[in-house]
Amino acid sequence: MTDTLKHLQKATCIATTNIAFVKYWGRINDALRLPMNGSISMNLDSAFTTTTVEFDESLTADLFSLANQPADAKQSARVFSHVDRIRAMAGIQTRARVASENNFPTGAGIASSASAFAALSVATAKAAGLSLPERELTLLARQGSGSACRSVPAGFVEWHYGETNEASFAEQIAPPEHWDIRDLIAITQTTHKEVGSADGNKLVSTSPFNETRVKLAGASLNIIRRAILEKNWTTFGEETEREAIRLHVIAMTSQPPIYYWSPVTLAIIQAVTEWRRDGLEAYFTIDAGANVHVLAKAEDADEVENRLWQQEGVKIVLHNKPGMGAQVVESHLF
Amino acid sequence: MTDTLKHLQKATCIATTNIAFVKYWGRINDALRLPMNGSISMNLDSAFTTTTVEFDESLTADLFSLANQPADAKQSARVFSHVDRIRAMAGIQTRARVASENNFPTGAGIASSASAFAALSVATAKAAGLSLPERELTLLARQGSGSACRSVPAGFVEWHYGETNEASFAEQIAPPEHWDIRDLIAITQTTHKEVGSADGNKLVSTSPFNETRVKLAGASLNIIRRAILEKNWTTFGEETEREAIRLHVIAMTSQPPIYYWSPVTLAIIQAVTEWRRDGLEAYFTIDAGANVHVLAKAEDADEVENRLWQQEGVKIVLHNKPGMGAQVVESHLF
Numbered sequence: 001m002t003d004t005l006k007h008l009q010k011a012t013c014i015a016t017t018n019i020a021f022v023k024y025w026g027r028i029n030d031a032l033r034l035p036m037n038g039s040i041s042m043n044l045d046s047a048f049t050t051t052t053v054e055f056d057e058s059l060t061a062d063l064f065s066l067a068n069q070p071a072d073a074k075q076s077a078r079v080f081s082h083v084d085r086i087r088a089m090a091g092i093q094t095r096a097r098v099a100s101e102n103n104f105p106t107g108a109g110i111a112s113s114a115s116a117f118a119a120l121s122v123a124t125a126k127a128a129g130l131s132l133p134e135r136e137l138t139l140l141a142r143q144g145s146g147s148a149c150r151s152v153p154a155g156f157v158e159w160h161y162g163e164t165n166e167a168s169f170a171e172q173i174a175p176p177e178h179w180d181i182r183d184l185i186a187i188t189q190t191t192h193k194e195v196g197s198a199d200g201n202k203l204v205s206t207s208p209f210n211e212t213r214v215k216l217a218g219a220s221l222n223i224i225r226r227a228i229l230e231k232n233w234t235t236f237g238e239e240t241e242r243e244a245i246r247l248h249v250i251a252m253t254s255q256p257p258i259y260y261w262s263p264v265t266l267a268i269i270q271a272v273t274e275w276r277r278d279g280l281e282a283y284f285t286i287d288a289g290a291n292v293h294v295l296a297k298a299e300d301a302d303e304v305e306n307r308l309w310q311q312e313g314v315k316i317v318l319h320n321k322p323g324m325g326a327q328v329v330e331s332h333l334f
Numbered sequence: 335m336t337d338t339l340k341h342l343q344k345a346t347c348i349a350t351t352n353i354a355f356v357k358y359w360g361r362i363n364d365a366l367r368l369p370m371n372g373s374i375s376m377n378l379d380s381a382f383t384t385t386t387v388e389f390d391e392s393l394t395a396d397l398f399s400l401a402n403q404p405a406d407a408k409q410s411a412r413v414f415s416h417v418d419r420i421r422a423m424a425g426i427q428t429r430a431r432v433a434s435e436n437n438f439p440t441g442a443g444i445a446s447s448a449s450a451f452a453a454l455s456v457a458t459a460k461a462a463g464l465s466l467p468e469r470e471l472t473l474l475a476r477q478g479s480g481s482a483c484r485s486v487p488a489g490f491v492e493w494h495y496g497e498t499n500e501a502s503f504a505e506q507i508a509p510p511e512h513w514d515i516r517d518l519i520a521i522t523q524t525t526h527k528e529v530g531s532a533d534g535n536k537l538v539s540t541s542p543f544n545e546t547r548v549k550l551a552g553a554s555l556n557i558i559r560r561a562i563l564e565k566n567w568t569t570f571g572e573e574t575e576r577e578a579i580r581l582h583v584i585a586m587t588s589q590p591p592i593y594y595w596s597p598v599t600l601a602i603i604q605a606v607t608e609w610r611r612d613g614l615e616a617y618f619t620i621d622a623g624a625n626v627h628v629l630a631k632a633e634d635a636d637e638v639e640n641r642l643w644q645q646e647g648v649k650i651v652l653h654n655k656p657g658m659g660a661q662v663v664e665s666h667l668f
Contacts, residue, residue, distance in 0.1 A: 208550055209543050209583065216542055245591065249543065249583045257579065259604055263597030270593055 010054040011126035015118035015151045015326035016043040017110055019183050019285060019293050021228075021240040022220045023247045024146050024159065025213075026204030033146040034168050036204070037217035038161040040224050041150040043176070043323030044183055047110055050329075051100040051119035053083070053127045059095035066100050082117065082144040083124055090128035098124075104318065110185065110291065117144030118151035122326040137326070138170040146201075154325035156228050158221070176322035179231050182301035184294045185318040186308045188264040200288050203254035213246045233297060237283030240295065244285040251288065262290040264313030271311060280304065344388040345460035349452035349485045349660035350377040351444055353517050353619060353627050355562075355574040356554045357581045358480050358493065359547075360538030367480040368502050370538070371551035372495040374558050375484040377510070377657030378517055381444055384663075385434040385453035387417070387461045393429035400434050416451065416478040417458050424462035432458075438652065444519065444625065451478030452485035456660040471660070472504040480535075488659035490562050492555070510656035513565050516635035518628045519652040520642045522598040534622050537588035547580045567631060571617030574629065578619040585622065596624040598647030605645060614638065 018041040026036040062083060064076040071079070083096055098120065104110050121141040125132050132140070134153055142149035142159070149169065150157045155176035162168035204210050220243045227236035251258040261269075265286065272284045272294055282296045282304050296304040301319065308317045352375035360370040396417060398410040405413070417430055432454065438444050455475040459466050466474070468487060476483035476493070483503065484491045489510035496502035538544050554577045561570035585592040595603075599620065606618045606628055616630045616638050630638040635653065642651045 208546055212542055212546060242587070242591075245586050249587060252579050253576070253583060257576075259600070259607070261600055263601045266593070266595055266600050267597045273593070 009127060009332045010052065011123045011331035012050065012052040012329050013119045013123035013126065013326055014048050014050050014329055015115045015122065016045060016048040016323035017104070017112065017115040018043045018147065018150045018157065018323075019320075020147065020150070020287065021224050021236070021285065022217055022243050023287070025247045025250060025288075026201055026210060027146070028163065030202070032165050032168075033142050034163065034165075035146055035159070035161065036210075036214045038221050039147070039150065039159045039217075040157070040173065040221060040228070041147070041159075042156050042181075042183065043151060043154065043325065044185075044320035045176070045323035046318055046320045047102075047104045047115070047185070048323070049100055049102050049112065049115035049119045051098065051116070051123045053120070053123040054097045055092070055094040055127055056097055057094055059097065062095050062098065064098045064100070067102070068099070078144075079120060082120055085140065085143060086121070086124045086128050086130070089125075090130050092128060096124070096127070105187065110187075110289075113145035114147040114151045117141050117148030118326045120144060121148065122152065122328060126328050126331050134325075135169045135171065139165055139168070141326075142168060142170070152326045155322050158225060161218075172325075173225055173228055176324060178322075179228065180298040180321065181233075182296045182298060182304075183320040184296060184301065184305050184308055185320065186268055186292045186294060186311065186314045187316040187318065188262050188268075188290045188292070188313055189315075200251055200254070200258055200260075203256075203258065204250050206255040207250045207253040209253055210250055213250050216246060217243065233281065237281065237295060240285050241283050247288070248286065260288055260290060261286070262313070264311070265290045265292055267313065268292040268294070268308070268311055271307070275304075275307065343461060343666045344386065345457045345665035346384065346386040346663050347453045347457035347460065347660055348382050348384050348663050349449045349456065350379060350382040350657035351438070351446065351449040352377045352481065352484045352491065352657075353654075354481065354484070354621065355558050355570070355619065356551055356577050357621070359581045359584060359622075360535055360544060361480070362497065364536070366499050366502075367476050368497065368499075369480055369493070369495065370544075370548045372555050373481070373484065373493045373551075374491070374507065374555060374562070375481070375493075376490050376515075376517065377485060377488065377659065378519075378654035379510070379657035380652055380654045381436075381438045381449070381519070382657070383434060383436050383446065383449035383453045385432065385450070385457045387454070387457040388431045389426070389428040389461055390431055391428055393431065396429050396432065398432045398434070401436070402433075412478075413454060416454060419474065419477060420455070420458045420462050420464065423459075424464050426462060430458070430461070439521065444521075444623075447479035448481040448485045451475050451482030452660045454478060455482065456486065456662060460662050460665050468659075469503045469505065473499055473502070475660075476502060476504070486660045489656050492559060495552075506659075507559055507562055510658060512656075513562065514632040514655065515567075516630045516632060516638075517654040518630060518635065518639050518642055519654065520602055520626045520628060520645065520648045521650040521652065522596050522602075522624045522626070522647055523649075534585055534588070534592055537590075537592065538584050540589040541584045541587040543587055544584055547584055550580060551577065567615065571615065571629060574619050575617050581622070582620065594620070594622055594624060596647070598645070599624045599626055601647065602626040602628070602642070602645055605641070609638075609641065
């Protein structure tokens with residue numbers, strides 16, 4: 001099969017992380033990463049992963065470096081098995097060198113696996129000489145890390161519920177320029193969180209509230225999709241907050257319970273609620289971690305950012321606009 | 335009717351607050367204060383209200399003082415309407431002087447209305463010359479403030495679900511000396527909470543998770559009652575924590591949401607969870623407020639108390655044992 005190597009070689013891809021307004025929390029199929037409910041997100045322009053994949057006939061094993069350091073065995077195994085999926089599609093067996101870098105702290109509750117597996121999928125497919133439509137790339141990315149599929153299309157994205165691999169794809173709802181809203185991420189921790197979201201995901205069915213949450217998420221999808229299309233800020237914000245709280249309800253009522261929030265998280269929840277009473281219409285959402293994503297209209301973003309910097313316990317504030325989709329920035333094909 | 339005054343006059347009652355292990359959160363009947371689910375609690379020996387009721391023919395209106403100060407109009411109206419209930423039962427119309435005092439901060443998330451209405455019910459009935467069995471007193475207290483009915487019997491108490499006034503009474507599960515467990519209350523606030531539990535109670539049906547919570551509370555009643563009778567500390571503690579979290583799940587998913595926790599509350603939740611990993615088997619429960627009740631076995635209580643005093647943001651720690659029921663401590667009947 002080595003003759004196909006003439007058609008491929010090396011590609012670099014940039015993919016942003018995304019913030020979900022309707023969350024992915026719980027799966028109906030672990031192997032395929034099929035979620036219990038559809039989700040909606042926005043790509044974040046300032047938080048991204050850059051990944052270079054190079055197939056090299058001289059290698060006897062795959063190599064994976066993260067931030068220029070050899071990655072640990074567990075991370076590497078997950079990456080290599082994802083590369084295997086793409087090798088199988090391309091009908092090749094050549095080993096690859098994978099180098100990945102985030103421009104934000106890993107494991108701090110920013111969805112690093114989303115940008116990582118989106119970038120890995122797109123770079124690997126390109127380097128393997130595959131020319132896949134966006135929808136196929138989302139299916140691939142999803143199998144690496146569920147929410148990664150939402151980082152493939154640009155802007156505002158919906159990941160569909162589906163009971164087969166092909167049915168659970170992601171697609172754009174609206175491009176980044178459709179609505180200039182901001183996500184100010186208040187980073188409250190920079191060390192790895194105690195319970196990763198992959199583990200939290202497995203516990204959802206131990207929560208007695210999960211069935212209700214899944215139903216509610218279905219309703220939230222329609223409300224939030226429409227609010228984005230109509231640029232209805234209040235409906236969008238209120239529903240996004242409710243949906244976020246429900247993820248934490250499930251986590252806190254799982255067995256064993258998971259408390260992702262830190263005291264700082266709760267202080268920000270309460271501050272944002274207070275700010276709204278004073279007329280600053282910002283809303284929060286929180287993934288499986290302690291960081292708080294504060295959503296603001298473009299004209300309020302600087303004020304919100306300033307207030308967040310002043311909150312005790314906030315280490316960094318990242319200012320994000322709606323971001324692009326996964327992009328191949330460089331490739332060498334022969 | 336003034337001739338019946340010969341049979342009554344003045345009585346003082348002490349009643350403790352109680353901490354619920356299965357919570358009262360939501361009502362099927364607001365006027366009668368009939369709860370959506372039964373509940374179980376323990377009286378707290380160190381946190382009590384002392385109330386003196388004196389019927390006096392020379393008065394033209396009821397008077398109510400709290401901590402030796404005239405109480406505000408809203409509090410007074412609630413007290414007088416409760417005294418009216420008892421006057422109606424006794425067939426009298428004489429006005430009363432009511433003086434009440436708590437030995438703990440009012441409105442800081444300790445159930446002050448529980449001890450207050452238990453003491454008021456028992457003192458008023460006694461001063462009115464009524465000789466009511468304990469069960470009747472619990473029905474009366476419940477109409478003043480739901481959880482007050484649990485402060486009438488001694489020790490460990492169950493308040494039954496019931497669809498009529500008579501069916502929803504409280505009774506002892508076990509006397510105080512049955513099981514020497516402790517409740518260390520970490521007081522994190524000493525000002526009045528933003529949303530009183532009476533208002534929070536009205537919002538429960540706006541939470542999409544309430545129906546499930548009510549069902550789960552029914553199961554918890556059986557588990558916790560049995561664990562108390564069998565002195566099964568682990569089962570008791572684990573189920574009590576789960577039940578407590580569910581109250582806050584309902585509050586946080588009500589519309590509008592209520593966040594009773596403060597950052598300090600969350601820090602203590604996480605500390606207690608951590609202590610257990612280190613072998614100190616304490617459990618938390620949290621009412622509609624920011625204070626944390628940390629439950630400990632008698633032999634661990636001093637250690638838990640010390641650790642709580644060291645927690646940042648904890649203002650006071652109250653050390654409670656299982657307490658007595660509402661007691662008439664002084665009465666003058668003629």
